[in-house]
Amino acid sequence: MDASWLDIQLKLERIFYELSQCIEDFDVTFDPEIRTADSRFGDFQVNGVLSFAKKNRKNPRALGEKLLIKAREVEPLTDCALELSGPGFINIRFSSSLLQQWMNYFYNRCDFSQQLQGKTIVIDYSSPNTAKQMHVGHLRSIIIGESIQRILRFCGANVIRDNHIGDWGTQFGILIMAVKRAKVDVFALDMMAALDEFERLYREGVALTQQDERYLAAARQELLLLQHGDDENLKIWEAINRASYHAFEEIYRQMDVTFDHVLGESFYRDKVDSICHELKSLGIAEEDHGALLVFHRDHERFRAQPFLIRKSDGASNYATTDLATVRYRVEVFHADEMIYVTDGRQRDHFQQLFLTVERWFRAKNMPLPRLKHVWFGTVLGADGCAIRTRSGESIKLKQLIDEGIQRAWAIVVEKNPGLLADEQKEIARVIAIGAIKYADLSQNRTSDYVFSWDKMLSFEGNTAPYLLYAIARIHALLRKLDIRENFDEIRFSKIMAPFSTAEELALARELVNFPSVIQQVLDDLRPHYLCTYLFGLASKFSSFYNANRIFGEGREVFEKRLLLCRFVLYVLETGLHLLGIKTLEKM
RNA sequence: GUUCCUGUAGUUUAACGGAUAGAGCAUCGGUCUUCGGAACCGAGAAUCUGGGUUCGAAUCCCAGCAGGAACGCCA
Numbered sequence: 001m002d003a004s005w006l007d008i009q010l011k012l013e014r015i016f017y018e019l020s021q022c023i024e025d026f027d028v029t030f031d032p033e034i035r036t037a038d039s040r041f042g043d044f045q046v047n048g049v050l051s052f053a054k055k056n057r058k059n060p061r062a063l064g065e066k067l068l069i070k071a072r073e074v075e076p077l078t079d080c081a082l083e084l085s086g087p088g089f090i091n092i093r094f095s096s097s098l099l100q101q102w103m104n105y106f107y108n109r110c111d112f113s114q115q116l117q118g119k120t121i122v123i124d125y126s127s128p129n130t131a132k133q134m135h136v137g138h139l140r141s142i143i144i145g146e147s148i149q150r151i152l153r154f155c156g157a158n159v160i161r162d163n164h165i166g167d168w169g170t171q172f173g174i175l176i177m178a179v180k181r182a183k184v185d186v187f188a189l190d191m192m193a194a195l196d197e198f199e200r201l202y203r204e205g206v207a208l209t210q211q212d213e214r215y216l217a218a219a220r221q222e223l224l225l226l227q228h229g230d231d232e233n234l235k236i237w238e239a240i241n242r243a244s245y246h247a248f249e250e251i252y253r254q255m256d257v258t259f260d261h262v263l264g265e266s267f268y269r270d271k272v273d274s275i276c277h278e279l280k281s282l283g284i285a286e287e288d289h290g291a292l293l294v295f296h297r298d299h300e301r302f303r304a305q306p307f308l309i310r311k312s313d314g315a316s317n318y319a320t321t322d323l324a325t326v327r328y329r330v331e332v333f334h335a336d337e338m339i340y341v342t343d344g345r346q347r348d349h350f351q352q353l354f355l356t357v358e359r360w361f362r363a364k365n366m367p368l369p370r371l372k373h374v375w376f377g378t379v380l381g382a383d384g385c386a387i388r389t390r391s392g393e394s395i396k397l398k399q400l401i402d403e404g405i406q407r408a409w410a411i412v413v414e415k416n417p418g419l420l421a422d423e424q425k426e427i428a429r430v431i432a433i434g435a436i437k438y439a440d441l442s443q444n445r446t447s448d449y450v451f452s453w454d455k456m457l458s459f460e461g462n463t464a465p466y467l468l469y470a471i472a473r474i475h476a477l478l479r480k481l482d483i484r485e486n487f488d489e490i491r492f493s494k495i496m497a498p499f500s501t502a503e504e505l506a507l508a509r510e511l512v513n514f515p516s517v518i519q520q521v522l523d524d525l526r527p528h529y530l531c532t533y534l535f536g537l538a539s540k541f542s543s544f545y546n547a548n549r550i551f552g553e554g555r556e557v558f559e560k561r562l563l564l565c566r567f568v569l570y571v572l573e574t575g576l577h578l579l580g581i582k583t584l585e586k587m
Numbered sequence: 588g589u590u591c592c593u594g595u596a597g598u599u600u601a602a603c604g605g606a607u608a609g610a611g612c613a614u615c616g617g618u619c620u621u622c623g624g625a626a627c628c629g630a631g632a633a634u635c636u637g638g639g640u641u642c643g644a645a646u647c648c649c650a651g652c653a654g655g656a657a658c659g660c661c662a
Contacts, residue, residue: 035603035605037606038607040607045605050605051604051641051642085606086606088642089606170662265662289660300589304589305658305659308659308660311660312659313660315660317662318662344592348658375592377655380655416623446593448592450599455599460611461611462612463611463625465625472623472625476622477623528601529603532602546626546628547627
């Protein structure tokens with residue numbers, strides 16, 4: 001066993017490929033297609049023989065047989081159960097000895113930091129608009145973005161977290177117009193009350209612009225003034241942003257999220273003109289009715305649907321600042337890759353942005369960074385309709401978190417009345433935030449998200465509290481052993497009693513999949529793979545812990561079961577950390 | 588209208604073209620004087636419709652149906 005075995009699936013992929021190259025019936029096009037197998041058949045299976053044989057008009061079972069004979073001679077596989085099955089699958093069932101070798105070798109050193117070593121990745125998430133409180137629609141970007149950035153960092157990337165706040169858009173034209181019209185003294189407002197007032201004024205402003213074209217024109221004029229550096233408008237704008245940032249910070253603190261940079265759209269305000277000129281002179285952008293547009297003639301949709309990078313009144317927009325942002329991140333951050341975590345409705349925008357950047361960078365002969373849009377589904381209400389931003393019914397994030405903590409607290413007090421009040425409060429906080437995050441992360445990000453208090457705050461089934469509970473039980477065990485202080489120094493003996501019970505084996509087999517799951521999350525940037533895995537692991541742990549005693553069956557049995565518990569603890573804690581969820585020793 | 592996304596048990600959902608579609612909740616039944624019951628074990632119940640490709644399709648292709656989204660001055 002050596003470090004190359006960390007990701008067993010990957011290792012098997014290499015082993016079977018190399019073996020196949022020693023057999024004349026195979027050639028370089030053979031892909032072993034190692035898959036985790038249904039537990040009825042084994043731990044992994046080689047699927048690729050079937051399609052290879054079909055393509056080359058050969059007998060899959062005959063080819064499989066040859067591969068199988070070779071595989072039986074490969075060192076750590078020698079005592080594993082390998083069999084040819086069905087139309088030509090090769091099933092591999094790990095022996096207890098291989099599982100224990102793996103666990104001994106990787107005990108406390110599952111190191112993934114080589115995966116993305118030397119890569120600089122800018123991740124753009126949360127990115128709320130100022131002048132409004134964050135509501136439930138802002139939840140997913142924060143939660144998914146935070147998890148993804150942790151996983152990238154864990155895999156060795158140089159991650160730069162950039163909160164690209166929307167502080168320079170059209171909403172300010174409307175809002176400043178409304179502020180001036182209502183003659184509100186924005187500088188006299190209390191910090192806490194200010195945001196509510198701005199939201200009220202904004203709604204008022206929107207209603208006015210919809211009723212009367214003159215207000216719409218006035219709003220555009222105010223925005224233009226702001227973007228051209230008008231002193232009064234800048235001061236109002238600053239006051240609005242101060243109040244917004246103050247509220248954002250509180251949410252981020254509760255959600256355990258921090259950023260390396262908070263460079264809002266306004267940061268790029270003096271960088272947009274040169275880009276418009278450049279794209280125009282390169283022949284990428286063209287003027288039409290005074291606006292500046294980019295068409296992609298060879299794209300079936302975007303040849304007719306333009307990317308608007310400057311409005312006809314000369315004002316910049318989202319697209320303009322996004323272009324400037326890409327250049328800044330390449331030139332200043334030296335980004336190899338940029339990841340945008342936003343909802344799926346912005347897919348067209350990002351596709352157009354990426355296509356435009358591609359042409360732009362190519363024309364200037366600059367190296368193109370990888371650009372990824374990690375999108376997620378819409379937040380829906382109980383009625384199946386999208387939760388509306390300005391409907392007044394949208395649930396504020398602050399309110400959501402407070403209610404979560406309140407509900408968790410009630411349960412903690414009921415279940416553990418013996419704990420100190422401060423402990424109960426802290427535990428409730430961890431559980432509530434964890435439950436909210438896990439509810440979001442545990443489903444495929446591209447699905448729509450049905451918002452439900454009950455689902456988020458339920459503490460049963462595939463939820464954060466279930467995982468936290470498994471962790472708390474293991475900590476309780478370690479406390480009971482009274483060995484927690486020097487636990488890391490315990491060395492498990494190389495010769496250990498083999499895993500024998502069904503529960504031990506099932507648990508050990510689940511444990512060795514952790515690295516493959518991390519790889520899978522990395523490939524697709526979908527954290528729900530990790531959630532599914534962790535829940536399965538915790539569930540197998542609970543079955544094991546229920547059926548197999550740690551104490552009372554002798555030193556050898558104790559040692560192997562303790563190794564399992566310790567490994568489960570490591571994987572659950574690491575996994576939850578990667579999801580951005582804090583863990584507890586007691587709950 | 589054009590384009591994109593999504594249709595899986597009552598419900599929330601999983602499944603990198605692989606074998607008998609896997610879970611949670613709910614429902615029904617069971618375990619235990621518990622290394623923490625916020626637990627464990629078991630039962631019933633599902634791939635929108637119709638074609639096609641494939642040794643093999645929830646997954647790929649085509650046509651419908653249903654829901655949602657984007658589409659020149661919002662972000």
